[in-house]
Amino acid sequence: MNTECFIEPSRQLPVIATDVFIAGAGTSGFIAAIAAARNGANVVLVEKLPVPGGTLTNGGIGFNAYYSQETKEGPHSRRIVGGLPYELTQRLEKTGFSTGFTFLEDDHYHIPYRFMADHEAFKAVASEMLMESGVRVLLQTFLANVVYEGKTIKAAIIENKDGRCAVVAKQYIDATGDGDIARIMGLQQLDLWQDYDKVCGGPTGLVFGMAGIDYEKAVRENAGAFRVLSKKSASDADHLSMERYTLAHAMNPSRYPGLNSLDINYFTSFQGLHKGEATYINNSKAPKIDAVKTEDYSLAELTMRSRIMKIAIALRKEVPGFEQAYLNWASVQLGVRASRITLCDHMMSQQEISDATRFDDEIGLYAFHDFAPKHEELFTVPPGFYGLPYRMLLPVGADNLFMTGRSVTFDINAHMSTRNTVCCMIMGQGAGTAAALCARKDIPSRNLNYSELRDALVNGCVILD
Numbered sequence: 001m002n003t004e005c006f007i008e009p010s011r012q013l014p015v016i017a018t019d020v021f022i023a024g025a026g027t028s029g030f031i032a033a034i035a036a037a038r039n040g041a042n043v044v045l046v047e048k049l050p051v052p053g054g055t056l057t058n059g060g061i062g063f064n065a066y067y068s069q070e071t072k073e074g075p076h077s078r079r080i081v082g083g084l085p086y087e088l089t090q091r092l093e094k095t096g097f098s099t100g101f102t103f104l105e106d107d108h109y110h111i112p113y114r115f116m117a118d119h120e121a122f123k124a125v126a127s128e129m130l131m132e133s134g135v136r137v138l139l140q141t142f143l144a145n146v147v148y149e150g151k152t153i154k155a156a157i158i159e160n161k162d163g164r165c166a167v168v169a170k171q172y173i174d175a176t177g178d179g180d181i182a183r184i185m186g187l188q189q190l191d192l193w194q195d196y197d198k199v200c201g202g203p204t205g206l207v208f209g210m211a212g213i214d215y216e217k218a219v220r221e222n223a224g225a226f227r228v229l230s231k232k233s234a235s236d237a238d239h240l241s242m243e244r245y246t247l248a249h250a251m252n253p254s255r256y257p258g259l260n261s262l263d264i265n266y267f268t269s270f271q272g273l274h275k276g277e278a279t280y281i282n283n284s285k286a287p288k289i290d291a292v293k294t295e296d297y298s299l300a301e302l303t304m305r306s307r308i309m310k311i312a313i314a315l316r317k318e319v320p321g322f323e324q325a326y327l328n329w330a331s332v333q334l335g336v337r338a339s340r341i342t343l344c345d346h347m348m349s350q351q352e353i354s355d356a357t358r359f360d361d362e363i364g365l366y367a368f369h370d371f372a373p374k375h376e377e378l379f380t381v382p383p384g385f386y387g388l389p390y391r392m393l394l395p396v397g398a399d400n401l402f403m404t405g406r407s408v409t410f411d412i413n414a415h416m417s418t419r420n421t422v423c424c425m426i427m428g429q430g431a432g433t434a435a436a437l438c439a440r441k442d443i444p445s446r447n448l449n450y451s452e453l454r455d456a457l458v459n460g461c462v463i464l465d
């Protein structure tokens with residue numbers, strides 16, 4: 001970065017006045033916007049990409065998860081997530097482009113019912129929900145700056161084809177995943193990406209898909225290396241299949257030399273929603289980068305575009321059953337699991353997750369843990385779920401800003417739970433609802449009466465008991 005300074009001339013900007021401003025229409029942001037609008041707020045939502053959905057559209061792949069963990073001691077798993085995240089599944093199910101809630105026997109995450117959908121159907125349904133809600137959506141629009149005085153944000157400066165503009169709101173939600181608003185305000189942030197490097201090979205990944213696969217042949221002719229993890233073929237026309245396979249290419253270096261020469265995960269995992277399709281391939285370990293450094297991110301993105309093609313070529317060449325397979329999609333942008341984490345009034349810890357801790361200001365309940373199958377002690381004790389407190393959304397040093405999604409929770413093990421898509425959506429509904437109530441009363445986020453928030457959440461079908 002050049003150290004010389006250039007002074008940008010000041011200029012007058014057009015103003016959009018609103019109640020709630022949200023940066024990022026990703027997994028948590030689009031839900032936050034709908035929740036705020038349904039609670040009576042005027043909402044402006046900006047997104048730098050041309051589609052809503054963020055990492056759920058571009059790599060998140062699974063809707064993890066809506067049910068509590070099965071525990072040896074019982075009680076049995078039950079659905080603990082309602083509200084907008086659940087409404088989304090019901091709408092997706094109606095389209096016929098989802099698996100519905102599918103029972104997975106002996107699931108190693110101990111969550112028996114799982115849900116998946118086609119990425120294109122998800123984009124369509126998310127778009128419909130946004131249009132119905134009356135949220136003012138500005139796509140291909142970048143949050144460029146915020147103007148603040150002390151702990152209070154006065155305006156968000158956005159930029160798009162129309163030029164630069166100031167959005168003057170009462171409440172702001174940072175749903176950028178990277179904590180962009182918090183960074184501009186100079187709030188305390190911590191880097192989590194190095195921890196991801198240590199525990200799972202890096203914070204980024206580019207999810208892609210292939211079609212034209214003969215799975216029966218792959219299982220038959222790859223002698224033990226290509227395994228079925230679970231297989232629930234579609235039982236009726238209204239649902240898609242949920243078939244999961246894994247290829248242990250690293251354990252067979254002489255058999256799969258091309259795949260092993262690529263810097264990819266130890267196993268390649270495939271999830272098929274359609275016959276002969278690996279709808280989601282999530283093995284593409286990406287270069288170890290700090291994803292908020294644009295030049296590093298750009299190089300990683302370019303590297304991964306090239307690498308997924310090389311993976312596809314190696315699969316075709318080396319894996320019986322893949323001879324006719326071809327790349328049929330890749331996510332629009334390199335996915336990021338963790339970057340800057342913003343310090344909030346409460347930072348969830350793994351201990352709280354393991355202990356099934358409940359709080360007196362909950363915005364939702366959650367259970368799924370990505371790491372627990374490998375580290376049993378990370379599973380939650382009975383009843384198999386934990387609470388998410390309102391305080392985890394409130395950044396230290398800001399009075400009218402909420403954080404959501406993967407940009408909260410610094411404990412790497414706890415983040416392996418809270419960063420998952422459904423948890424991000426729960427936070428989105430909590431933040432959007434609270435922002436609307438605070439805007440209505442024109443009060444700082446910490447002055448919101450919890451019983452009022454709780455009533456609004458319950459009204460929005462959020463499960464809190």
Ligand SMILES: Cc1cc2nc3c(=O)[nH]c(=O)nc-3n(C[C@H](O)[C@H](O)[C@H](O)COP(=O)(O)OP(=O)(O)OC[C@H]3O[C@@H](n4cnc5c(N)ncnc54)[C@H](O)[C@@H]3O)c2cc1C
Nearest residue numbers: 024026027028048054055060062064143205335405406421
């Ligand atoms: C490769 C990969 C695989 C994963 N697999 C799973 C899985 O199987 N199951 C699961 O539950 N979770 C999975 N996750 C995790 C999960 O998808 C994410 O943690 C979650 O979707 C993050 O949601 P979010 O709302 O915090 O951020 P995002 O969904 O990333 O949304 C942030 C949005 O903000 C926008 N934005 C950023 N900066 C700006 C700006 N300055 N101006 C305007 N817009 C901006 C972005 O474009 C984006 O749309 C995966 C993640 C990755 C990377």
